[in-house]
Amino acid sequence: MAMTTFEFEKPIVDLEARLAELRQREAAGEDVASELHVAEMELQKTRESIYRNLTPHQRVLIARHFDRPHSLDYIRALFEQFTELHGDRQFRDDPSVVCGFGFFQGRPMAVIGQQKGKDVKENVARNFGMMHPEGYRKALRVMKLADKFRRPIAIFIDTPGAYPGIGAEERGQAEAIARNIMEMFTLNVPIVVLIIGEGASGGALGIGVGDRVLMLENAWYSVISPEGCASILWRDAKMAPVAAANLKLTATDLLQLGIIDDIIAEPLGGAHRDPLVAIENVRVALEQALNELTPLAPDVLRRLRHAKYRAMGKFIEEVSETAEAAAGDTTPGPTSRPPHSRKP
Amino acid sequence: MAWFRKPQYTTLRATPPRDVIPEGLWFKCTECVNFIYRKDFERNLMVCPKCGAHFKMSAMERIAMLADEGTWEEFNAHIRPTDALKFCDSKPYEKRLKDAMSKGDANEAVRTGRCKIDGHTVLLSVMDFNFIGGSMGSVVGERVTRLMERACTDRLPVISVATSGGARMQESILSLMQMAKTSAACAMLARERIPYISVLTDPTTAGVMASFASLGDVIVAEPGALIGFAGPRVIQQTINQILPRGFQRSDFVLAHGFVDIVVERKYLKATLARLVSFFWDEPKSTAKVVPMAL
Numbered sequence: 001m002a003m004t005t006f007e008f009e010k011p012i013v014d015l016e017a018r019l020a021e022l023r024q025r026e027a028a029g030e031d032v033a034s035e036l037h038v039a040e041m042e043l044q045k046t047r048e049s050i051y052r053n054l055t056p057h058q059r060v061l062i063a064r065h066f067d068r069p070h071s072l073d074y075i076r077a078l079f080e081q082f083t084e085l086h087g088d089r090q091f092r093d094d095p096s097v098v099c100g101f102g103f104f105q106g107r108p109m110a111v112i113g114q115q116k117g118k119d120v121k122e123n124v125a126r127n128f129g130m131m132h133p134e135g136y137r138k139a140l141r142v143m144k145l146a147d148k149f150r151r152p153i154a155i156f157i158d159t160p161g162a163y164p165g166i167g168a169e170e171r172g173q174a175e176a177i178a179r180n181i182m183e184m185f186t187l188n189v190p191i192v193v194l195i196i197g198e199g200a201s202g203g204a205l206g207i208g209v210g211d212r213v214l215m216l217e218n219a220w221y222s223v224i225s226p227e228g229c230a231s232i233l234w235r236d237a238k239m240a241p242v243a244a245a246n247l248k249l250t251a252t253d254l255l256q257l258g259i260i261d262d263i264i265a266e267p268l269g270g271a272h273r274d275p276l277v278a279i280e281n282v283r284v285a286l287e288q289a290l291n292e293l294t295p296l297a298p299d300v301l302r303r304l305r306h307a308k309y310r311a312m313g314k315f316i317e318e319v320s321e322t323a324e325a326a327a328g329d330t331t332p333g334p335t336s337r338p339p340h341s342r343k344p
Numbered sequence: 345m346a347w348f349r350k351p352q353y354t355t356l357r358a359t360p361p362r363d364v365i366p367e368g369l370w371f372k373c374t375e376c377v378n379f380i381y382r383k384d385f386e387r388n389l390m391v392c393p394k395c396g397a398h399f400k401m402s403a404m405e406r407i408a409m410l411a412d413e414g415t416w417e418e419f420n421a422h423i424r425p426t427d428a429l430k431f432c433d434s435k436p437y438e439k440r441l442k443d444a445m446s447k448g449d450a451n452e453a454v455r456t457g458r459c460k461i462d463g464h465t466v467l468l469s470v471m472d473f474n475f476i477g478g479s480m481g482s483v484v485g486e487r488v489t490r491l492m493e494r495a496c497t498d499r500l501p502v503i504s505v506a507t508s509g510g511a512r513m514q515e516s517i518l519s520l521m522q523m524a525k526t527s528a529a530c531a532m533l534a535r536e537r538i539p540y541i542s543v544l545t546d547p548t549t550a551g552v553m554a555s556f557a558s559l560g561d562v563i564v565a566e567p568g569a570l571i572g573f574a575g576p577r578v579i580q581q582t583i584n585q586i587l588p589r590g591f592q593r594s595d596f597v598l599a600h601g602f603v604d605i606v607v608e609r610k611y612l613k614a615t616l617a618r619l620v621s622f623f624w625d626e627p628k629s630t631a632k633v634v635p636m637a638l
């Protein structure tokens with residue numbers, strides 16, 4: 001299979017080539033059974049040792065693989081009668097985000113997904129999954145439709161960022177993202193966010209507020225891309241692997257930090273190596289999330305969603321203002337703030 | 345105005361040569377390249393008296409300018425930043441924080457509190473660009489959110505003065521989540537029908553602009569401020585063409601409909617007081633005692 005492989009996969013590729021050669025010799029009548037067995041064992045071992053110990057930056061590369069299943073692959077596979085709805089009713093239709101309705105296991109619901117292309121041509125048409133303000137406004141329009149008719153929402157995140165361009169600024173990229181984030185806290189229906197590839201910054205968060213945020217094993221989610229971070233903080237984009245490690249952008253990191261709710265497993269080596277397995281795992285995760293969220297009353301949903309994001313952030317809180325003033329000497333200690341008790 | 349007291353014959357040539365300028369006594373305007381006597385510049389609210397360019401103010405300077413004398417009371421100064429992710433670029437974040445704290449009068453990139461503005465009691469949040477580029481980390485998010493929550497319980501209008509390069513990269517995903525946290529607080533303000541006025545000063549971009557700074561009932565900008573989502577350099581690199589003149593500056597943003605008013609700094613306080621009075625009736629009894637702790 002002529003699939004793009006990465007530098008770090010070279011030992012696997014070499015072993016695969018050796019195995020193919022041995023199989024050929026076997027087919028030609030040579031007795032290579034024991035060599036074949038050894039090579040197979042070694043390939044399995046090498047795969048395990050490489051894929052089970054991926055560095056953050058290697059995961060970033062996998063998350064960007066051209067053949068990785070993208071939003072529409074999941075949507076077409078999981079949503080029957082999916083019907084795309086276009087346009088923000090104000091400016092134009094943004095093709096970098098797909099919105100619509102469909103049936104997920106018989107359940108009518110809204111679907112939104114940032115869409116990348118599989119090749120250069122499709123990528124140009126999709127603007128590499130980088131949304132303009134009208135994309136965020138289209139997504140909000142469809143979310144409000146879902147809210148109006150009490151349908152849950154599934155959102156697939158896969159973007160290298162919101163588009164930085166003249167038109168995007170003229171039409172209020174920042175405002176569009178801010179408004180979406182705010183409005184998503186007012187929705188009365190379950191929102192399940194699935195981070196399937198790249199989750200870059202405000203571009204992702206602009207459609208990324210969810211009651212459940214689930215993330216594929218090799219996806220990344222961060223305040224900035226490792227390259228962007230490296231070129232700003234290290235003044236050298238080649239420092240991206242170091243930036244990636246510092247940013248704590250992997251699913252494991254984010255689960256530990258309480259930013260995401262669960263990790264969805266990928267086939268060994270990444271979702272592109274067996275898309276059907278990845279899609280099935282996403283189906284199971286989405287079904288479970290919906291089963292948990294659907295029984296909740298709208299106000300409970302909203303309150304829990306608010307409390308979840310309210311508790312995010314790490315800071316030191318000295319005992320209290322008055323104690324500080326009275327004693328003049330307080331010992332700072334890290335506190336993780338309990339979820340806010342006030343009803344939103 | 346203060347600068348009229350300067351001798352009439354003051355010209356660019358009359359300013360002392362660079363090498364004899366006593367440190368800090370003169371201010372060189374980067375816009376019109378004039379030297380201005382620093383006291384005159386400060387008395388003119390950090391606005392160049394020659395060309396009107398608005399320069400950055402620290403949070404304390406801004407508060408001194410907006411709050412009625414003696415009315416400022418700061419909240420949540422005891423919330424301090426921490427290096428939760430052990431982030432290390434050219435220096436560890438821990439060290440970066442220490443340096444930022446020892447540099448100026450800022451204790452983080454925002455100060456929040458209560459004050460009166462021309463007699464109107466408001467809750468005020470003021471960002472400080474001197475503190476790691478006014479970047480929003482967990483402390484900024486927490487202080488702003490607590491201020492907005494307090495506005496709902498105390499029933500007081502909120503005024504936010506923003507200046508920020510965006511999210512604080514050293515807090516990575518935690519800083520991104522402050523956009524969600526503060527925007528959720530804005531949703532609360534809206535539901536409680538608490539007036540929220542957002543002031544954008546140079547520069548307000550990225551994470552702060554794409555969250556609470558964009559969500560004011562009324563959005564006021566200072567003249568010439570850089571306002572937008574992406575920074576001009578990133579845009580230039582992406583599209584590979586020269587950006588139009590005045591791109592992402594206050595007048596541009598006003599013309600495109602994302603700012604309500606552009607107001608010169610000397611009129612800012614009066615404008616804010618007027619806006620508050622359009623939306624909010626001062627409670628008749630002024631004896632209300634608000635508890636200090638949240």
Ligand SMILES: [Zn+2]
Nearest residue numbers: 373376392395
């Ligand atoms: Zn000037």
